[in-house]
Structures are given as structure tokens and as C-alpha cells.
Amino acid sequence: MASYLVTGSSRGLGLALVTRLVALPKAEVGTIIATARQDNSPGLKELVNASAGRIELVTMDVTNEASVKQATTLVEQKLHGKGLDYLINNAGVMDWSPTGLEGMDNLNEVFNVNVTASHLVTRAFLPLLRRAEKKAVINISTTLGSIAMAEVYQHMKSPAYKISKAAMNMLTVQYAQQYANDGFTFLAISPGWLRTELGSARADLPVDVGAEKVVDIVQKAGPEQNGKFFDILVPGWEKLSRARYDGEEIPW
Structure with a gap:
């Protein structure tokens, strides 16, 4: 009976x-x-x-260190002395810059939410994760953050989002390397292009499909996946979109 914490739970994929x-x-x-x-x-x-008490709502501004620390204390109380098995860093923002880099005026803001906040949350919850059996941290990323696939997404005018997610991927690897010997699993997952406020109504998949497939990967996560970057597996969609849905590792 594992415990989960999901950031950015008010809407969309969360x-x-x-x-x-x-x-x-x-x-x-x-x-x-x-x-x-x-x-x-x-x-x-x-x-x-x-939910009959299974879901506990905790207010937390992931960009505010004091708020994160306060939330950590509340979560510890709600877990009644047990550890936290899974932390899913889902909170994030996306920019749109029609003129590309020349119009990118919010890099710090986007970076703060997509990268720094993930670090603040992960660092704060490490003690609770250490107490648990699974010790898994999942960072919700995107193939747009893959440097190897940058040319594929050149048309997407979201430079701050791409840059920040590439940095989040490196953050994932840094944590994976440092805590590998402590039994932790850190991995990044791209949920694909989903029909959310962030993804728009033109996106490939309903958000509930993306969520189901992300959870499938999360529940199978173990030390052998530590430091890796996966996309979701959606049968029939493997080659129908620029996004990837084959369940394989994504090149960094």
C-alpha cells in the first residue's frame, strides 16, 4: 500500500x-x-x-521554500510516521514566444517553476522518502527538452520551456547519481502531448490516457530505471505523432 505525492494537482495532468x-x-x-x-x-x-480519506489535500507553492517546508511538516503528519514512497514533480509552466529567442523574456520565471521548484521539493522530501520502501522520484518532463530531438521540435516557439525541461532532465540525472547507492530511483517521464490547458485542445491524447500510462511506468519503477528518461506506451500511437508513445527511453 504505497503512498504518493503529486505536485500541481489542481488541474491538467496533475x-x-x-x-x-x-x-x-x-x-x-x-x-x-x-x-x-x-x-x-x-x-x-x-x-x-x-476518496474516503485516501486523498489528502495540502497547500504548497513549489516556488516558495517556506511553503515547501511547511507542507513537508504537514505531509509527515498525514503519513503518521510512515515514509513517502513516490514523489511526482508535476507542477510546471510553458511559455509561448512567436519571435523565438528574441521574444523570450520570461526564462527566469519558467526556469524557477520547472527546475528550481523541483529541486526545492525533492530536497525537502528526501527525509520522508528515505523512510519508505520505494524511494522513487518522478519528474514530469517532455521530449521538447531532449537536445538530441531539438530539430524535430524546432517549429515549437517555446524556448524557455525547452531550455528548462532540458535542465530538469539533468537535475534528474544528478539526483540519480548521488543517491543511487541509497536505494533511490529518480527518473524523468514524457507524458506526450495531452489535451490540457497547457497542451491545448489540438493535442494528441486525452489527459486521462496520459495519466494512466504515466502511472503504469511509475508503478514499475525501480533501481534499474534510475537516471533514465522514458516516454509513455500507447499502442497504435507509436509512429503517429512527432511526440513519442513507444514506451522506450528518450535520448537526452
């Missing part, structure tokens, strides 16, 4: 991840900590109220 997790048997998924900057998401509140 909300879909919490929805997917609570739908799984209690024998597989126990306590689910859903964090959000504000607790005013109707969809998330409805999930919490219907």
Missing part, C-alpha cells in the same frame, strides 16, 4: 494523475497527497471528498 491513483485498489495505492498552490480547485475538492 489532477488526472490523482484521479487515476485513487481509482486503483487500496492494496496498491494508499495515501495520496495532492498538493496545489491554492485549494480552490472544484475538481480536486470533489475528488478529495469522495
Whole structure:
């Protein structure tokens, strides 16, 4: 009965991840900590109220170190002395710059949310992760952050997003290397192009499909996946999009 914490749970993929997790048997998924900057998401509140106590809502601004520390204390209380098995760093933002690099005026802001915040959260929750059996940290990334695939996504005018996700990938590897001997698993997952506010209605897949496939990878994660970067597996979609859905490792 593993415990999970998902950041950015108020909408989009984060909300879909919490929805997917609570739908799984209690024998597989126990306590689910859903964090959000504000607790005013109707969809998330409805999930919490219907979860019979399995979902705990914790307010946390991932970019604010004091807020993260306060949330860590609350989560420790809600876990009743047990460790945290899975941390899913999902909170993120995306930019749009029609003129490309010349119009990129928000790199610091995007980097702070997509990279620095993931570090702040991961570092703060390391003590709770150490107490758990799984000790897994999953960073939600994207193939747009792959330097090897940069030419494929040259048309996408989101330079700050690409740069920050490439940095997040390196952050994942740095953590993976430092804590490998302590039994941790750090990995990055690209959920593909999903129909969320961030992904738009033109995206490839419904967000619930992306969430289901991400959870499939998360639940199988172990030391052998430490420091790797995967895409989700969606049968029939392997070669239908610039995004990757073959369940394989993504080149850095």
C-alpha cells in the first residue's frame, strides 16, 4: 500500500494523475497527497471528498521554500510516521514566444517553476522518502527538452520551456547519481502531448490516457530505471505523432 505525492494537482495532468491513483485498489495505492498552490480547485475538492480519506489535500507553492517546508511538516503528519514512497514533480509552466529567442523574456520565471521548484521539493522530501520502501522520484518532463530531438521540435516557439525541461532532465540525472547507492530511483517521464490547458485542445491524447500510462511506468519503477528518461506506451500511437508513445527511453 504505497503512498504518493503529486505536485500541481489542481488541474491538467496533475489532477488526472490523482484521479487515476485513487481509482486503483487500496492494496496498491494508499495515501495520496495532492498538493496545489491554492485549494480552490472544484475538481480536486470533489475528488478529495469522495476518496474516503485516501486523498489528502495540502497547500504548497513549489516556488516558495517556506511553503515547501511547511507542507513537508504537514505531509509527515498525514503519513503518521510512515515514509513517502513516490514523489511526482508535476507542477510546471510553458511559455509561448512567436519571435523565438528574441521574444523570450520570461526564462527566469519558467526556469524557477520547472527546475528550481523541483529541486526545492525533492530536497525537502528526501527525509520522508528515505523512510519508505520505494524511494522513487518522478519528474514530469517532455521530449521538447531532449537536445538530441531539438530539430524535430524546432517549429515549437517555446524556448524557455525547452531550455528548462532540458535542465530538469539533468537535475534528474544528478539526483540519480548521488543517491543511487541509497536505494533511490529518480527518473524523468514524457507524458506526450495531452489535451490540457497547457497542451491545448489540438493535442494528441486525452489527459486521462496520459495519466494512466504515466502511472503504469511509475508503478514499475525501480533501481534499474534510475537516471533514465522514458516516454509513455500507447499502442497504435507509436509512429503517429512527432511526440513519442513507444514506451522506450528518450535520448537526452
